[in-house]
Ligand SMILES: [Zn+2]
């Protein structure tokens with residue numbers, strides 16, 4: 055049951071021109087679960103014109119018996135710079151060969167519709183056995199049968215592995231969280247991760263926190279796995295936006311206790327948005343001045 059998170063994530067470079075990291079790091083959490091991280095140096099751009107890869111998002115690939123889910127496709131469209139389809143298809147093909155079974159169909163969903171989570175979609179378009187959940191609220195609601203959005207939950211059946219789809223608007227209107235009943239993972243996207251939690255709709259975000267906390271009360275969580283790392287290992291200290299080098303990163307995984315703390319912090323703040331710097335994440339209402347790196 056317990057997966058492996060004993061990994062050092064690639065975290066960019068002072069000088070991306072001399073960086074030898076692969077464009078995508080693939081980490082096997084367990085035989086059916088893979089975590090991919092985009093290299094900060096895969097599309098660094100220039101000082102005058104930053105590229106797309108500073109976001110260094112995490113992508114999640116989950117296998118069941120009959121289907122696989124890829125949650126998010128990364129920040130960069132170019133297959134030359136960021137060959138996400140090739141990396142995912144290699145994992146699918148290697149797995150099928152090892153098991154002596156056909157390659158399972160792939161469903162691609164998005165934590166939300168921001169470009170740093172969906173830019174790689176184009177690399178998969180038109181591939182046999184691949185379907186892609188449309189971007190945006192209307193398509194997400196329809197695909198996962200969530201007419202009462204943001205209430206209710208949907209499901210994805212991977213075959214022997216059920217996932218719950220939980221509406222999580224606030225950072226972005228069509229944001230979802232995914233709960234893996236088998237491994238008890240909560241894939242939380244940009245809603246909760248060790249970084250600057252940008253809140254675009256305060257009311258919706260607080261309600262999302264309350265719903266996720268209520269969900270977790272009856273569905274225990276082994277790890278909360280988000281889409282970025284922006285905190286350092288030092289309490290409350292973050293790297294700032296747009297960095298290409300993050301030595302001393304916080305761990306990717308958060309705990310159920312973090313989720314409880316996050317919800318309690320939001321409910322304590324109440325209806326008047328303000329920044330709340332915690333040890334492992336920073337709640338940041340969009341539009342306010344960006345918080346300094348440290349206290
Ligand atoms: Zn986002």
Ligand SMILES: [Zn+2]
Pocket residue numbers: 109111168170171244281282
């Ligand atoms: Zn993001």
